[in-house]
Amino acid sequence: MMLTRQLIFRRSTKCVPEALNICRLSHKLSRHLPISNVLKQPVKPIVYRSIRQASTNSGVKKTLPLIIGISTVGGAIVAYNVLRKKESPAKETDEDEFEDKPFVQEHLQEDLALLEEFGPIPYLLIGAGSASYAAYRAIRTKDPTAKVLMIGDEAFLPYMRPPLSKEMWFAKDPNVAETLSFTQWDGKSRSIFYEHPSFYFSMKELLDNKNGGISVIRGKKVVKIDPAAQVVYLDKGEKISYKKCLVATGAKPKNLPLFENADNSVKKHVTLFRTIRDFQKLEKIVKKNDSVVIVGGGFLGSELACGIAYKRGPSGLKVTQLFPETGNLGKVLPEYLSIWISKKMEKEGVKIIPEVDVKAVSMKGKQVELLLSNDQAVTADHIIVAVGADPNTEFAKASGLEVDPVHGGFVVNTEMEARKNLWIAGDVSCFYDVNLGRRRIEHHDHAVVSGRLAGENMAGESKPYWHQSMFWSDLGPEISFEAIGVVDSSLPTVGVFTKPDEKEESKLIVDGSEKADDSKTEEKSEIKADTAPRAPNISDNYGKGIIFYLREDTIVGIALWNVLGKMQIARQIINESKSQDDISEIAKLFDLYTTEESSA
């Protein structure tokens, strides 16, 4: 049973308001006071975590013993179902209302002239996202009088993206698209922006202030970097010289060629989702229309499906999600778990169509019609395409920067450095992880960790990437998980679960369901080292557990399924490259039978 629909930021986010306040205070003080002491306070990690209250315990008085499931999952593209035969009347959508008006930064030319007069800016951050913001804070901690200039092509000051697909859809405030606030872990409302606008200096203030600070140029795109001359070029040919530069340009949503090449009449009804603007646009569309289809079964598509279904309630809006995998998050989670999630999401009001591709798209009256891979059709007022993201590396060629042919993103070393005095962080960095090899990660915590590391190194450190970042997702009121390392469903996995239904007899099943009955074993309240593994069963209920991802018998990834506060243990296991032979013992470290309250 769902205990609450309110999304809250909890536990690990607790440090954030304090950390931001320290930062804000120190920055403001810097206009009037010597700041070095204030800034010497440690900057705590910018970690955000959202979860529904008591989600792990909902409807559960007590957990019962475990199931161990081993699976190797491949993707599949099979058939599909037709969702709705009935056409619902589309409401008129005024597309002009949603047109993006380009943001024009006031006094830009004057500011650039001031900058030219000043000479190379000590720290230049390209991209005004989470990685850049984390770098800014690290720089100011190491170099308290640093002058930092950030350039972003969005109209907004730095903000965090995760609430855009989660908390913002569950907000009770009807004006959420304007206030851009959400409810965090302690039930308090907070802004999606890292800082109040008054936190940032104008260019003149920044250049004049002997204690430094930060200024942001918005609505401007960097089109080229000359790493030898240490100059960046903006879209109208403007030049900015730097001493140290960070590239943190993030990623942009992928589209499907089908939608890209469609008529404008179709395109008007299609949204790609990444920014505040996209949220503002989609929120209006969801309020006005009767049906949406979400194409894509990954994190973004699945979170949006849950959020949008909640926003209008089960009778308000038809929400359909379709994807080629067999279940939601099918590229990340083992198949049994992703199918289980899909069933849960259907209960939350999302119609799931797995194992399909979109073959064709056209208008049918005022609706968009999608022809799927089994020749059936689905119509909707609006389509959301959530099929992944591509790193923003457009200026790589013009700048002579290397892009990784396998993972995408700018190639950097373990110190996040691409060239002399040029660092890369966040979604757009392809870095060398000393434990897990070359990687590129598109997650908030990685943006913070890598941005901070790059910032520290820009300010004179020479630190390697060693801290494994984590990520999380919340889907509906009963599903919340955190993960670390390589979490990829194409790897073999071992899952250790408690059963949330105390009426069910616990079973340990060896080698698939046929032998299940022979190996029935009663467990009570601990994970036994000699537990025999079994294949997952369709009727299993996955209340709480750990999923280990294996590469050549080594644990390379861990997902904590409705298990809270154990990320540090998982991180240590990954860092120590533990063998799968130890899994039963390792699983005990997570103390799955401790209730949320007692582990807090």
Ligand SMILES: Cc1cc2nc3c(=O)[nH]c(=O)nc-3n(C[C@H](O)[C@H](O)[C@H](O)COP(=O)(O)OP(=O)(O)OC[C@H]3O[C@@H](n4cnc5c(N)ncnc54)[C@H](O)[C@@H]3O)c2cc1C
């Ligand atoms: C809706 C949504 C929900 C998410 N939820 C989660 C979650 O629950 N958990 C999680 O771990 N991760 C989540 N993520 C991923 C996470 O937000 C990203 O990994 C993170 O934002 C990456 O930070 P970044 O600084 O690298 O890039 P970004 O935040 O994308 O910032 C890069 C900025 O640079 C700008 N830019 C690009 N090119 C240029 C240029 N040439 N010149 C100037 N500016 C440029 C971009 O417009 C952008 O503003 C989510 C992402 C989205 C979109």
